[in-house]
Ligand SMILES: Nc1ncnc2c1ncn2[C@@H]1O[C@H](COP(=O)(O)OP(=O)(O)O)[C@@H](O)[C@H]1O
């Protein structure tokens with residue numbers, strides 16, 4: 001589903017954010033990308049939906065080679081990738097419901113389907129009672145749910161979430177992770193960047209750990225021991 | 241889907257006009273006046289053109305024959321003249337016909353011919369111009385050609401008038417191009433500026449749209465319709481202003497002895513076709529103005 005080989009990314013002439021990342025995420029997987037702040041997690045995710053272009057290396061997403069993707073094709077790639085942004089990126093002048101409808105309109109959903117699908121997805125994330133609220137009137141957890149609803153309303157093949165539990169307290173964070181798990185169970189490939197190790201430990205999923213732009217470990221459902229923060233793991237990064 | 245998008249674009253276009261009420265009104269009024277100036281110029285031009293068209297159409301070339309050319313020889317020449325593309329009609333006026341015409345048209349001047357034993361009038365050809373020859377260059381070419389025929393003695397046409405009129409028209413047309421160009425640039429600039437404000441105010445939203453899979457055209461759509469609507473509204477305003485000027489102000493102006501040659505000449509308003517062109521121009525300029533503004537914000 002997502003395959004990176006030797007991805008390099010520079011910001012400016014002498015700052016390298018990613019220093020040769022290779023990984024392979026299969027269809028239907030649930031993967032955490034972890035690592036300390038500044039490790040390059042967000043940059044890695046941005047590569048997948050083409051907000052940033054790699055300087056070197058190759059990325060295949062859903063069979064498409066992103067380095068050869070024409071600019072005009074990027075929107076169509078993105079329609080297959082739902083993204084939950086770290087700062088949500090909701091439109092503050094629109095209500096919750098209109099934010100979802102807008103996302104559907106943007107990608108050319110027939111008018112007759114838009115309202116029904118917006119309803120369905122808002123029910124799925126448990127926000128049916130908040131549809132007329134405006135994003136800034138919602139709690140962090142509720143805004144996160146709207147962001148998730150918008151990301152999945154089009155049934156994308158891939159869901160990307162950047163620090164989805166960032167500013168949330170533990171209980172709400174668990175609810176959000178439950179929601180992502182539900183989406184995963186329906187068959188969506190899910191990639192979550194987080195530095196919240198408590199969550200990672202509880203979820204028992206594949207974990208890719210970045211440090212300073214390098215992939216330092218890639219383990220399947222690791223036990224707690226391997227995931228102690230700051231610990232140098234002995235697990236070798238898998239290639240490809 | 242196209243229809244759905246279009247109706248969404250138009251809706252959004254109106255919405256942002258309402259949202260930026262003040263700037264939109266300023267832009268529309270400015271565009272209205274700019275197009276009005278151009279429209280007034282078009283009215284003057286098309287009227288002058290109509291008048292000169294009438295005159296040129298009436299231009300008749302008269303070629304006088306040398307003495308001693310028989311009617312048969314004249315017939316030969318007539319046939320040769322016919323072969324010119326510029327010539328639509330040739331009428332032979334013999335010396336006798338010329339005399340008859342003179343005496344009937346100038347009865348009061350009959351004394352001029354009294355006492356003459358011989359008819360002093362030459363025979364001539366009255367040459368009508370074909371449609372494509374009704375311009376100065378063609379007329380002059382033809383006159384030069386006729387001048388070279390040995391059987392002809394002299395060629396006459398309403399030279400001075402047509403010449404200066406046609407030059408005047410040419411200058412007017414050039415002024416029109418310059419004026420139109422300057423006003424066009426100004427209008428595009430005005431629209432680009434107002435649309436830029438809208439784009440700037442909503443740039444975060446645009447970035448989000450881009451990230452959730454909107455195509456560039458979808459993102460640009462509402463702004464393009466906004467510019468288009470501004471251009472159209474400005475054009476409609478200008479037509480209203482022109483109609484007002486035409487009906488209320490021009491009669492007064494004509495009544496006062498102010499303008500020399502337009503006095504008492506019935507001036508016509510712009511044709512429907514011209515009006516449609518003005519609106520199309522307004523919309524087109526609106527479209528390009530906003531296209532200029534919106535492109536720069538779509539880099540994500
Ligand atoms: N647009 C950018 N321009 C310059 N530097 C950037 C940009 N985005 C990220 N960086 C830098 O790249 C590094 C990796 O950033 P990021 O991918 O956001 O890490 P993480 O998400 O793991 O915290 C950081 O040092 C950050 O300062």
Ligand SMILES: [Mg+2]
Pocket residue numbers: 041042043086162163
């Ligand atoms: Mg980050």
